[in-house]
Amino acid sequence: MALINENFLKLSESYLFTEIARKVNAYKEEHPKADIISLGIGDVTQPLAPAVIEALYKATDEMAVAATFRGYGPERGYDFLREAIVENDFRARDIDIEADEVFVSDGAKSDTGNFQELLSANCVVSVTDPVYPVYIDANTMAGREIVKLPCTAENGFVPELPRKHVDVIYLCYPNNPTGTTLTKEQLKVWVDYAICENALIFYDAAYEAYIQSEDVPHSIYEIPDAKQCAVEFHSYSKTAGFTGIRCGYTVVPKALKVPLNKLWNRRQSTKFNGTSYLAQRAAEAIYTPEGKTQIKATIAYYMENARMMRDALTGMGFKVYGGIDAPYLWTQTPGNMTSWEFFDWMLHSAHVVCTPGVGFGAQGEGFVRLTAFGTHENTEKALRRIESKL
């Protein structure tokens, strides 16, 4: 075993969602007729927007003819997409990001997983607890010390500043898994801290398209000086249903105090060969007027699920957080059930899949994450089943 990166041995046996899939499949095998509804893994159910489909047909047409065929694209993404991103996701919000600060990729999971490669193994990394497991696992694989910042009902799911120096802070808002948000004022505390401590913020904005409230920032760059300290990850997975298409992007400002823009470019040029041309044309289409209208309608559809879920679960006596500016509802388990006990109860009694909160960290114990990505019909059915089995 001397050959192996022994940090892998510190990881839990399997990735959370793989473990859930295993449990669900085992139950399905025993109960092949059970009609299981998943409100668990955050996968979308609505089809791609018509503008995206049209773009995919057109790009496929181009690939069929030598004159318009596209081979290797730029590792950092095509200009047409990076310029659409700059214009629509930033300039429209009075944020000044340049196209060469944007790196298109096959998704935010790859980027949030890989970005830590640019850091020294000695860096101290901090994450919230509960947290999206990728940040922890990727840093564990690299052998880094990880400091956890509890986010609990008691502190309103707003982490406190670390008590000892940390070099990197991962923040995800709107949050996965709790569905809660930070106001601009609350986020500014972190930007100020990072600048003062010479720390970096890795800001995961994968769910920003779900924000409804006025005072919740869509980008960390809405906070003054954040370009000196923050890298921001974006995903089209939830914004436009791209979970199967694979496209996202990362903003690495040139104003950062360490030259991460140059290093990330070197990393991506070496270990990545660009995002599929089809996916990039598909992403470009969501910035057209029709594309914008269509993806907004789908987000409104999911947020109507979130509203139904909040109302129904609250009515059943559950304590529910999130679901206002995010597609996730963080729900306290009834009685003193553990997360996995309630997961099993939900699966076996209501045939509903949720995600055990403890899978996101120790502070998630006693919670489950529910997602608003189902159909209205399935969401209503799941809620009725839960109510009838309580």
Place this chain on the structure above:
Amino acid sequence: MALINENFLKLSESYLFTEIARKVNAYKEEHPKADIISLGIGDVTQPLAPAVIEALYKATDEMAVAATFRGYGPERGYDFLREAIVENDFRARDIDIEADEVFVSDGAKSDTGNFQELLSANCVVSVTDPVYPVYIDANTMAGREIVKLPCTAENGFVPELPRKHVDVIYLCYPNNPTGTTLTKEQLKVWVDYAICENALIFYDAAYEAYIQSEDVPHSIYEIPDAKQCAVEFHSYSKTAGFTGIRCGYTVVPKALKVPLNKLWNRRQSTKFNGTSYLAQRAAEAIYTPEGKTQIKATIAYYMENARMMRDALTGMGFKVYGGIDAPYLWTQTPGNMTSWEFFDWMLHSAHVVCTPGVGFGAQGEGFVRLTAFGTHENTEKALRRIESKL
């Protein structure tokens, strides 16, 4: 700078092909009317096969409708593709690989770059010289010691066994950049060495579809016991023109003496979210009877370029290697020109882009790599221009 992975500072300033692109763009800006033909970077020029285009349309249709929409796929790839791979690329050659030993990805560059993460930082890695730069750069970023195995005209581009113990050996055959191959007997020497030394072979088979000779193995698993020591990387980029589509796969046998199958699954589940559904359906289509015929025709087209290039360049007095079982020709520079001098001469005089051999390692000095991926017309034109300017 304490935050930064300082191994990045040991890298050369830019990735080879980025540097070439920079030089070519600079020349184009000064000479906007120059009709530049690229025989440099290994990108294809022929459109996707009709069977692939049809599969892309069909997969796009599916994504447009809720009932057939696909979100997140399995991180290791869909069964339909992994089974087609097992059947066509292995079982048809009497190689017994199971579907859960195959991991589909967005391309062999990602996998050859990322796979080293599974290894201890103390591993000693060996690569041929010249070599595809990704193996070196990815291991340099991880801080590993790298031993180079010279491949020269004198040893027929067949590396000698390392004189000191190494833990990992990267082999790429048919070779990039030299276009040369190993026979089964020559490859067996390496498998035996690896088993005896408890070393791993990372075998890059990205160009296997170009093999014409009977005694050249398409897979390292044609060698007895290779499943105990070898991981094999495959790409659809050159096999089927997927440089812009992005799909490849890696075989990680369960019989390996170290549990890399399990670790790679954990790595991919954590830092990768599966390959685009469209790309996987596109890849599946190349295993249909029509798909097979169509991609063979395109490969024959490129190999006709290789033949023309070999004949013409040899006729001009160049010493040329490769181009028989590979789309690359490794061409000695005339006189005592360095690789970059000849690159500049080719660009400025003949308006032809080649790849300087020295960019692939010190032993590549005095060579350039030419690729057969152009159109017949451009390839002929480039050859005539070179001849006229000599």
